[in-house]
Amino acid sequence: MDLFLRxxxxxxxxxxxxxxxxxxxxxxxxxxxSSLLRTWTVGILAPFNQGVHGTVEYGANAWREYVWLVGARxxxxxxxxxxxxxxxxxxxxxxxxxRIERSTSLISYQADIASTTVLAEVVGGGASGAAKExxxxxGSADGIxxxxxxxxxxxxxxxxxxxxxxxSLVVLINDVDAAVGAILEDTRVRGVxxxxxxRECELQYxxxxxxxxxxxxxxxxxxxxxxxxxxxxxxxxDQEQSGDSQTILVRPFAKLDRLDEVLxxxxxxxxxxxxxxxxQQPAALLPPAGDSEDGIETALTSRPSPLDSDLTDADRLRRxxxxxxxxxxxxxxxxLPGSRPPNFNLKIEPADAPPIQPRSAEDLSAExxxxxxxxxxx
Amino acid sequence: MRPAARRLPPSAFGPMRRTKAxxxxxxxxxxxxxxxxLIQTALPLYLPQASVLDFPLLAVIYLALSxxxxxxxxxxxxxxxxxxxxxTSGPIGLFGILKTSAxxxxxxxxxxxxxxxxxxxxxxxxLFFLVHQVIFWFLAxxxxxxxxxxxxxxxxxxxxVHAGLALPLYRMFDRMxxxx
Numbered sequence: 143m144d145l146f147l148r149x150x151x152x153x154x155x156x157x158x159x160x161x162x163x164x165x166x167x168x169x170x171x172x173x174x175x176s177s178l179l180r181t182w183t184v185g186i187l188a189p190f191n192q193g194v195h196g197t198v199e200y201g202a203n204a205w206r207e208y209v210w211l212v213g214a215r216x217x218x219x220x221x222x223x224x225x226x227x228x229x230x231x232x233x234x235x236x237x238x239x240x241r242i243e244r245s246t247s248l249i250s251y252q253a254d255i256a257s258t259t260v261l262a263e264v265v266g267g268g269a270s271g272a273a274k275e276x277x278x279x280x281g282s283a284d285g286i287x288x289x290x291x292x293x294x295x296x297x298x299x300x301x302x303x304x305x306x307x308x309x310s311l312v313v314l315i316n317d318v319d320a321a322v323g324a325i326l327e328d329t330r331v332r333g334v335x336x337x338x339x340x341r342e343c344e345l346q347y348x349x350x351x352x353x354x355x356x357x358x359x360x361x362x363x364x365x366x367x368x369x370x371x372x373x374x375x376x377x378x379x380d381q382e383q384s385g386d387s388q389t390i391l392v393r394p395f396a397k398l399d400r401l402d403e404v405l406x407x408x409x410x411x412x413x414x415x416x417x418x419x420x421x422q423q424p425a426a427l428l429p430p431a432g433d434s435e436d437g438i439e440t441a442l443t444s445r446p447s448p449l450d451s452d453l454t455d456a457d458r459l460r461r462x463x464x465x466x467x468x469x470x471x472x473x474x475x476x477x478l479p480g481s482r483p484p485n486f487n488l489k490i491e492p493a494d495a496p497p498i499q500p501r502s503a504e505d506l507s508a509e510x511x512x513x514x515x516x517x518x519x520x
Numbered sequence: 521m522r523p524a525a526r527r528l529p530p531s532a533f534g535p536m537r538r539t540k541a542x543x544x545x546x547x548x549x550x551x552x553x554x555x556x557x558l559i560q561t562a563l564p565l566y567l568p569q570a571s572v573l574d575f576p577l578l579a580v581i582y583l584a585l586s587x588x589x590x591x592x593x594x595x596x597x598x599x600x601x602x603x604x605x606x607x608t609s610g611p612i613g614l615f616g617i618l619k620t621s622a623x624x625x626x627x628x629x630x631x632x633x634x635x636x637x638x639x640x641x642x643x644x645x646x647l648f649f650l651v652h653q654v655i656f657w658f659l660a661x662x663x664x665x666x667x668x669x670x671x672x673x674x675x676x677x678x679x680x681v682h683a684g685l686a687l688p689l690y691r692m693f694d695r696m697x698x699x700x
Contacts, residue, residue, distance in 0.1 A: 151590045155624045158598055159617055166613035166663065184606060187557060194562045202566075 244403050251295035256411035257370050259293070260284060264401045265309065274317035274337065276300075276401060281308040291369045291407040297395030298322065298375050299404050301368050310406070314398050315375070316343055323365030324375055324392075326354060328418065332363045335375060335392060341399075342379065345390040352388075354381045360392050361415055370410035465490045544587055548696045552579050553600050561607055572678055574649070576600045578686055580619050581648050582693050584626035585641055593630075597623025611664065618655055622648050641690055646683035650675065 245261070252259050262280035280286050282305040292299040292312045300314040315322050320337035324345055333348045345360060358378045364371030376394040453461075463486065467474055472484040556579035564571040580600050584593025601619030605612045626648060635641055653675050661668040 151624075151628070154591055155594055155620070158594055158620050162598070162602075162613040162616045162620065163663075166611050166617070166659075169611040169613065187554075187561070187603070187607065190554070190558055191561055194558055195565070198562070198566065 241402060247295050248403050248405060252405055256413055257407045258409035258411075259405035259407050260286065261403060262286075262292075262310075262406050263403050274300075274314035274320070274339065274398065275303070276312045276314065276404075278310050278312055278404060278406070279308070280406060281306045281310050283307050285408050286310050286406055287408075289368060291373075291410060292404050293369075293373060293407060294396045294401070294404055296374070296397070298362060298369055298373050299396045299398065299401065302406065312404070315394060316340065316398055321366065322369060322375060323363040324360045325363035325371075325415065326352070326378075327359040327361065327415070328355065329353065330415070330418065332365060333390075335360065342391045342393050343376065345378070345392050348388060348390055350383060350386055350388045354378055354388065354390055356381060364412050368410075370407065370412045372413035372415050462490065544583065549583055549596075552583065552693055552696065553596070553603075555579075557600070557603055557607065560604065573682065573685065574652070576604045576615070576619065577622060577649065577652055578645065578682065578689055579693075580623045581626045581645050582641075582686075582690050584623045585630045585635055585644065586693075587627060588630040588634075590624045590627035590631060593623035593625075593627025594620050595623070597621070614656075614659060614664070617659060618652050621655060622652050625651070638687060638690065642683040642686045645686040646679040649679045649682045653678075 248261060252261065260280055262278035262284075264276050265279045266277040267275065278292070286302060286305045288302050288305050290302045290305075292301055298315060300312045300317070300320065302310050303313045304311045313320055314337070315335065316337040316339065318337050318339040320343075322335040322343075323332065324335040325332045326345075326348070329352055331348055331352045333345045335343050335345050337343050348354065356378050360375045360378065362369040362371055362373040362375055374395055376392040378390055379393045380389075380391040382389045463474075466472075466486055466488050467484050469488060469490055470484045477483070553576070556575040560573075560575045563573075563575075580593070580597045583596050584590075587593060587596075597619035598616055600623075601616035602612060604615040604619065608615070626644065629644065633640075635644070657668045657670050661670075
C-alpha cells in the first residue's frame, strides 16, 4: 500500500498513457469509420465552431463591405468603363459572327445554283421613305448592271435599279412599283407578283377558277426576263375569292427588312421547278353526269378511263374537230390559205355516246321552263 | 496515522521544498480549454500559418503549472488531448498521450518549483513544446508507422514562437482564472 501511495502519481500517469496507447493501437488496427469519441467531440464543438465561423465571417463581411471601401468608387468606375468596352466588343464580335454565318450560307448557295452571282453587302437603305430600296456595295466596276436580279439563299429580293461605279440601288420586290413574274407550285399557273409597300405582296392575274391553297409556294416564272425561272419567291398566306377575281397574298421568303448580304445574278440560268405536288383533287373522280337512268349505279360501279378523266375541255374540243375533219376527209394543216375549211357545225356522234332519242314537244317545253328559272317564255 | 503525503520522500527533482497546490476555478479553466480548441480549429481558416501553433498545449501547460498538481495536470492533458484528437482525422489518443505527458510533467515541476516569474513559464513552455514534439515524432514514426518530418531547426523556432506567445497568453489567462 505504501508502495502504491509512494508511486501513485507515476502509476496513474502510466495507466493513463497505457490506456491511450491501447486505444491508439485499437484504432490503428481498425481503419474504418469514426469513433464514438470523435463523434461526441465534433458534435459538442461543431456548434461553437459554427458560431465562431459565422461571427468572424459576419465581421469580415461588415469590414469588407461597409468599412474597407477605400478606392471602391474609382474601382467601380474603372470596372464600368471596362464593362462598357467589353459590351461593345461583344456586340461587334456577335455581328461579325452573324455576318460570317450568313456569308457562309450565301456562298454555299452561290455554289449550288446554276446562275452566276456576285456577293454583295447591303450598306444602306433607299433615300425615299416610301420606296423599298437598298444600296449594296457592288457596282458597275464589279460587273453589276441595271436590271440584274438580286437574291438570297431564302428567296428573291429585288433587282438592280441603278448601278454606280462602286454601289448599286436595289428595288425590293415589296415596293409598290415592283412586279415579278411568278408561277404557282401546284397548278403551274403564272401570274404577276406585285409589291404592296408592306411586308406582303399580291399575286395578280390568276384566274378565279384556279385553286390556290394557303402555304403554296410561289416561284419565279422567268417571264419578266429579270429573275431566272425556278427561284423561290414566297408562300401564299391568304386567298380570298371575290366575284370574278381572287386576291392572293404572298409573303416573301427573303427577310426584306433585315438584309445584310445578297447575291446579284450577273448571268441568270433558268432552272426547273421542283416536282409538282399531288393534285388537289381526290384520287378517284366520278364520271361526268349522264342522262341515263342508271347513272347512280354507273357512278358507283364504274371508273372513268384515265384518258377521259385527264382530258381538258380544250382536248375534248380538239378531238371533236379531229372527228369532224375525219368525217369530211379533211386533214388539218394541209390546205392552202384560202381553201375551204371543213364544216365545223357538222353533228358527229361520239363512238360511245348513247343514241339520241327523238324528243317530244312536252319535253322541250319542260326544258325551256327550267332554263328560264321556272318562268314560262311568252 | 499521519497523512501519507507527509511521509513522502523528496522527489526526483531534488531536495526542493514542495509547493502548495492551488485550486483553480473550474469554469474559467474549462473555458480556457474550450477556447484553445476553438482557436486551434478556427484560426487556420483565416490564417493558414497559424496551423503550426498548438494552443491546446499552451492551455494544458498553463493550467498544469497553475494547479501545481501532476495528476490534475495529467487529467487536463487527457481531456484536452483526446478532444484535440477528436477534431483531427488521426487516431484517437495520439494527442491525448502528448498532452497527458505534458500536463503531468508541468504539474510535477510546478509542484516543486513555485513559478512566479513570467519568463520562467515561457521557458518551460518552450521546453515542453520540444518534448511534446519529440514524443510526437516517436509515436508517429514507430507506433503508427507514418512518415515523420523531423525538422529540428524549424521545431526550435516554433518552440521560441510558442514561448513568445505564452507571455501575453498566460497573462491574459491569469486574469481569467482567479484562484479559488
